[in-house]
Amino acid sequence: MIELKGVEKRFGSNHVLRGVDLSIASGTSMVIIGGSGTGKSVLLKCILGLVHHDAGQITLDGQDVTTGDRDEFLARFGMLFQGGALFDSLRIWENVAFRLMRGALKKPKAEAREIAIEKLRRVGLGPQVADLYPAELSGGMQKRVGLARAIAANPEVIFFDEPTTGLDPIMSGVINDLIREIVVEMGATAMTITHDMTSVRAIADNVAMLHGGKVRWTGPVSELDSTPDPYVQQFIHGRAEGPIESVR
Amino acid sequence: MSLLSPVAALGRMTLGMLASFGRVAIFAADVVSHLLRPPFYPREFLQALMQIGWFSLPVVGMTALFTGGALALQIYAGGARFSAEAVVPAIVAIGMARELGPVLGGLMVAARVASSIAAEIGTMKVTEQIDALVTLSTNPLKYLAVPRVLAATLAVPVLVAVGDSIGIMGGWIVGVQRLGFNSAAYIKNTVDFLEMWDITSGLLKGAAFGFLVALMGCYHGMNSGRGAQGVGKATKSAVVSASVLIFAANYLLTELFFS
Numbered sequence: 378m379i380e381l382k383g384v385e386k387r388f389g390s391n392h393v394l395r396g397v398d399l400s401i402a403s404g405t406s407m408v409i410i411g412g413s414g415t416g417k418s419v420l421l422k423c424i425l426g427l428v429h430h431d432a433g434q435i436t437l438d439g440q441d442v443t444t445g446d447r448d449e450f451l452a453r454f455g456m457l458f459q460g461g462a463l464f465d466s467l468r469i470w471e472n473v474a475f476r477l478m479r480g481a482l483k484k485p486k487a488e489a490r491e492i493a494i495e496k497l498r499r500v501g502l503g504p505q506v507a508d509l510y511p512a513e514l515s516g517g518m519q520k521r522v523g524l525a526r527a528i529a530a531n532p533e534v535i536f537f538d539e540p541t542t543g544l545d546p547i548m549s550g551v552i553n554d555l556i557r558e559i560v561v562e563m564g565a566t567a568m569t570i571t572h573d574m575t576s577v578r579a580i581a582d583n584v585a586m587l588h589g590g591k592v593r594w595t596g597p598v599s600e601l602d603s604t605p606d607p608y609v610q611q612f613i614h615g616r617a618e619g620p621i622e623s624v625r
Numbered sequence: 626m627s628l629l630s631p632v633a634a635l636g637r638m639t640l641g642m643l644a645s646f647g648r649v650a651i652f653a654a655d656v657v658s659h660l661l662r663p664p665f666y667p668r669e670f671l672q673a674l675m676q677i678g679w680f681s682l683p684v685v686g687m688t689a690l691f692t693g694g695a696l697a698l699q700i701y702a703g704g705a706r707f708s709a710e711a712v713v714p715a716i717v718a719i720g721m722a723r724e725l726g727p728v729l730g731g732l733m734v735a736a737r738v739a740s741s742i743a744a745e746i747g748t749m750k751v752t753e754q755i756d757a758l759v760t761l762s763t764n765p766l767k768y769l770a771v772p773r774v775l776a777a778t779l780a781v782p783v784l785v786a787v788g789d790s791i792g793i794m795g796g797w798i799v800g801v802q803r804l805g806f807n808s809a810a811y812i813k814n815t816v817d818f819l820e821m822w823d824i825t826s827g828l829l830k831g832a833a834f835g836f837l838v839a840l841m842g843c844y845h846g847m848n849s850g851r852g853a854q855g856v857g858k859a860t861k862s863a864v865v866s867a868s869v870l871i872f873a874a875n876y877l878l879t880e881l882f883f884s
């Protein structure tokens with residue numbers, strides 16, 4: 378269970394998060410939607426402690442995320458970054474197996490490589506990419522390698538920052554299925570940021586819409602279409618006219 | 626008001642500088658405190674050693690060769706004013722070993738290494754690779770900074786030793802080819818006058834300069850601003866601060882060693 382209460386974050390004069398309240402039950406899939414620049418990525422980074430929130434409280438299973446053992450905490454997480462964030466000095470398989478080759482989860486090299494290749498297969502990449510470097514792959518391929526890295530150590534909680542942006546529709550479908558599978562089969566808790574309404578419907582148990590630094594609306598995905606909230610309606614139908622300003 | 630504003634600006638600048646000195650000192654202490662604590666990253670260390678040590682050899686060697694040659698010409702010309710041309714071998718050797726070898730070697734490494742470390746780590750920062758390291762339970766300071774700082778601290782003295790030898794050789798070439806010294810006498814003169822401490826003190830300086838160069842590269846890289854502009858600024862700051870710190874440290878160490 379991840380709970381956020383009144384989380385605030387500002388960068389200088391830019392007041393990005395203005396009191397976010399949200400809770401994500403274990404083993405469920407939460408999808409965050411909202412215009413670009415509304416602080417969705419910052420929100421995930423606050424939970425992971427990569428960005429320190431200024432006010433409010435974030436707890437994981439009742440424990441404040443800013444206290445307690447950091448290594449133990451992070452070992453439960455996997456994260457796909459918006460830009461992939463692959464290590465460009467390492468080969469693809471070494472990126473995927475990064476966590477498996479050091480620290481508490483250290484495995485023999487051959488085994489780590491095998492797991493990496495299996496995870497790459499799950500994101501639709503063949504073994505021939507394993508020995509390439511990130512710069513030799515297209516943006517969409519890098520994104521999928523990032524996804525493979527995020528799930529490599531079978532984490533309990535996985536964050537996906539725009540997992541299908543830059544992918545073709547078929548590959549998006551593969552990734553949506555994969556995320557759903559990870560939640561259903563592995564019982565993981567997932568938080569996904571996406572702008573793609575197809576993904577939202579394929580991945581989400583619950584949806585939260587971030588707007589103006591707060592959670593504007595949250596509820597089960599089945600209620601997404603029937604909610605009268607004009608912000609949500611504008612967003613999911615992609616209308617230029619509505620309460621959300623198009624110049625932000 | 627407007628009369629005082631330059632004073633206020635000066636004050637702000639001083640405070641800003643003091644604050645960044647403090648941050649650098651904390652960063653340095655952090656790096657040093659992690660040197661002996663596991664986990665260690667031998668692969669990253671060896672890579673850094675290659676990058677910093679091996680690939681800097683040509684540029685350090687060339688710098689030393691030309692400097693040694695020029696030094697021989699200058700000392701010959703200066704010595705001729707009071708018929709002391711014979712001091713050329715000894716002064717070239719002492720000058721190279723104590724001052725020019727470590728300082729010029731350090732500066733060349735600052736240009737080559739501080740910049741590339743800052744650009745590499747800065748790019749990692751702006752592309753979220755540093756954040757990714759953290760989420761993969763790896764301390765970026767330990768994984769990125771410690772191997773590089775250790776490698777530079779060990780590699781630069783070796784570079785300085787090589788530079789010293791090549792510089793002295795440069796002096797010998799000019800001495801024998803251009804200034805009419807007898808080759809054997811030149812070498813004997815060099816060996817007779819050069820003391821062990823001349824060399825060791827230069828190597829110790831080299832270690833200090835190597836530490837500073839890598840530290841500045843890592844510090845500015847990890848604190849890089851956002852975007853390509855941020856990385857550019859980090860790279861520039863790394864080279865400038867490493868160079869200035871080399872001169873400052875050189876003066877302090879010279880005071881410490883020789884006065």
Ligand SMILES: Nc1ncnc2c1ncn2[C@@H]1O[C@H](COP(=O)(O)OP(=O)(O)O)[C@@H](O)[C@H]1O
Nearest residue numbers: 388391393411412413414415416417418419420
């Ligand atoms: N490290 C940072 N420093 C300063 N501003 C930041 C930083 N990270 C994000 N921001 C700002 O916070 C806002 C939200 O960013 P982000 O969470 O990336 O948006 P999105 O919802 O598209 O993911 C943006 O205005 C961005 O400029």
Ligand SMILES: [Mg+2]
Nearest residue numbers: 417418459538
């Ligand atoms: Mg984002």
